[in-house]
Amino acid sequence: AQKITQTQPGMFVQEKEAVTLDCTYDTSDQSYGLFWYKQPSSGEMIFLIYQGSYDEQNATEGRYSLNFQKARKSANLVISASQLGDSAMYFCAMRDPGNQFYFGTGTSLTVIP
């Protein structure tokens, strides 16, 4: 069964606008971690933001925030004030209690000038 679902293969956003990338996950564990990574065309995987399952506050890192809705098992990434350099693939991932990581299929974001 797929652990991480990203339903948006591609997204477009106007420069300086905000965009939300969707991610839902499937687990019966109580303790887990949720991550978002950015992969530009160069291929490197850049860690963006982390949310622990017990964290009550939504994680924020600069222009990135994670909209964590535990009951709905969703962990959407919000990018505010989009920049041209934000154009990339974005992967949502979950870590289980055994430190196994599961990755979604990714969302390709294109920022339009």
Added chain:
Amino acid sequence: SAVISQKPSRDICQRGTSLTIQCQVDSQVTMMFWYRQQPGQSLTLIATANQGSEATYESGFVIDKFPISRPNLTFSTLTVSNMSPEDSSIYLCSVVLGSPYEQYFGPGTRLTVT
């Protein structure tokens, strides 16, 4: 965080040959992973390489094809053996650092097999 380097950054190899990819971390880490990312796809875990133990391979990956070494807490190698065009991928090493067990990736090795 951790600074991770990989060598080579890219290579073009002939079918039937082997390539060894190196992964170096700037700090001692217990948990290290190797992933493959085929063109346009998500990441697939090849194996977990913890120092002091044999690598643990995921379903569909075998040691004869992807031998891994982990001689110390800062270094690992992955060899892609007897390559075929289907092995053309980005290969990424990653480390997991202590609580909250965040995973950081190396820059990747872009392999093309002709």
